[in-house]
Amino acid sequence: MAPSQLFTISLFLLIIPFAFAQTPTTIGFTYNTSPSTSEYVARFVESANISAVRLLDANPDVIRSFSSTNVSLLVTIPNSMVPEIGANRSNAVAWIYQNVVPYYPRARISAISVGNNFETFSDIHLLLPAIKNIHNSLHEIGIQNISVSTTFYFYTMITDISPSCARLRSPADYLVITPVLQFLEQTKSSLFIDMYPYDAWRLNPEIPIEFALFQNLTWELSGFPYSNLFDMMVDAVHSAMAASGHQSIPIIVTGTGWPSSGYTQEVKATQSFAEKYVTGFWVNASAL
Numbered sequence: 001m002a003p004s005q006l007f008t009i010s011l012f013l014l015i016i017p018f019a020f021a022q023t024p025t026t027i028g029f030t031y032n033t034s035p036s037t038s039e040y041v042a043r044f045v046e047s048a049n050i051s052a053v054r055l056l057d058a059n060p061d062v063i064r065s066f067s068s069t070n071v072s073l074l075v076t077i078p079n080s081m082v083p084e085i086g087a088n089r090s091n092a093v094a095w096i097y098q099n100v101v102p103y104y105p106r107a108r109i110s111a112i113s114v115g116n117n118f119e120t121f122s123d124i125h126l127l128l129p130a131i132k133n134i135h136n137s138l139h140e141i142g143i144q145n146i147s148v149s150t151t152f153y154f155y156t157m158i159t160d161i162s163p164s165c166a167r168l169r170s171p172a173d174y175l176v177i178t179p180v181l182q183f184l185e186q187t188k189s190s191l192f193i194d195m196y197p198y199d200a201w202r203l204n205p206e207i208p209i210e211f212a213l214f215q216n217l218t219w220e221l222s223g224f225p226y227s228n229l230f231d232m233m234v235d236a237v238h239s240a241m242a243a244s245g246h247q248s249i250p251i252i253v254t255g256t257g258w259p260s261s262g263y264t265q266e267v268k269a270t271q272s273f274a275e276k277y278v279t280g281f282w283v284n285a286s287a288l
Contacts, residue, residue: 027285028052028072030255031062038065045071054254056116058099067106074111074192074254075099076151077134082115085133086126092133096141104143111147113192113254118176119156128179135187149184151192151254152177154199154233158240161200161229164222166236168244181246193237194255197229197277198269209268213258214280228284230256256281 031041031053042065045053054074055062066073077085077095084091100109114131118124127150135148157177160166168177184191201212210217212229219226226232234251241247258277259269 026052026072027282028054028074030054030056032056038062042066042069042071045069052110054113058095060099060102063099063103063107063109066108067103070108072108072110074113074252075109076113076116077130079115079117082130083123083126085114086123086128086130089133089137092130092137096134096137096143100138100143100146101141104146109146111149111190111192111252113149113151116151117153117156117194118150118172119153124176127176128183131180131183135183147189148187149189149192150180151194154193154195154237157193158233158236161204161233161236162222163232163235163239164224166240166243168240173244178244178246181241181244181249184249185246190250190252191237191241192252192254195230195233195237195253196256196258197233198258200229200233202267209273213273213276214284215276228280230281230284 027050029045029050029052031045038059038061045066046069050071052072052074053066054076056076057078058075063073063075081091081095085095100112103109112134114134115127118127131148131150138144138146138148155169156172157169158166159169167173181191183189197212201207201209207229208217208219209215211219211226214228214230216227221232226235234253237251238247241249258274259266260271260274261269
């Protein structure tokens with residue numbers, strides 16, 4: 001995301017595909033791991049009845065701090081480690097024995113994201129092998145309840161915010177996205193995606209700011225009315241995946257938010273607008 005600072009903690013949301021719409025929605029937080037504050041954060045998260053946390057790194061001290069809590073963890077493998085894990089399965093085994101085995105199942109690690117936003121990878125051909133190496137290594141040691149995926153960014157994956165026009169973006173489609181989606185279907189894993197309506201609003205000046213901020217404004221695109229931009233973007237992901245034959249994969253929105261500050265060209269990147277977005281998002285997601 002281009003803005004330099006997001007307001008407070010990013011939120012993430014589990015979106016179930018239409019066929020499984022009766023499954024409860026989960027709302028959680030992204031925690032930019034800091035071992036010095038992890039014990040406090042773990043206590044706060046549990047006392048606030050937050051059921052899920054996304055860790056942007058696999059710091060053993062932070063994972064340990066969530067042991068014996070009821071908090072579900074989504075742990076991220078840093079981009080810098082993806083090539084070595086993809087190139088050599090022994091590196092996947094070593095990572096698991098350092099970051100999973102000592103803490104699981106006391107720490108409720110429910111998912112692992114192998115990297116974050118493939119566009120930044122120099123060795124993109126090693127992404128899927130890295131995902132497979134982590135998945136297969138977990139299963140070989142008897143851990144079968146941890147989902148393994150990777151995190152996409154909306155605009156590196158999807159061509160358009162309009163659900164009727166949205167498709168998987170080429171050439172990433174056949175090089176990366178489709179092979180990963182095929183793997184997720186085979187393993188019954190979820191798609192992770194970061195989705196920032198600020199980016200869509202800034203790229204599409206015709207979108208009313210109130211629509212992007214959940215301010216009770218209905219807006220139509222391609223003849224179909226929506227009450228907010230976030231829901232439209234989620235439907236765009238569903239439509240693009242359905243058009244490619246992968247409509248059954250659950251979606252987890254692993255990151256969203258609004259910039260509270262930034263460079264001078266980043267209009268509306270203020271704390272006031274960020275607060276409106278987070279409040280509106282929370283109300284909207286809680287109603288799902």
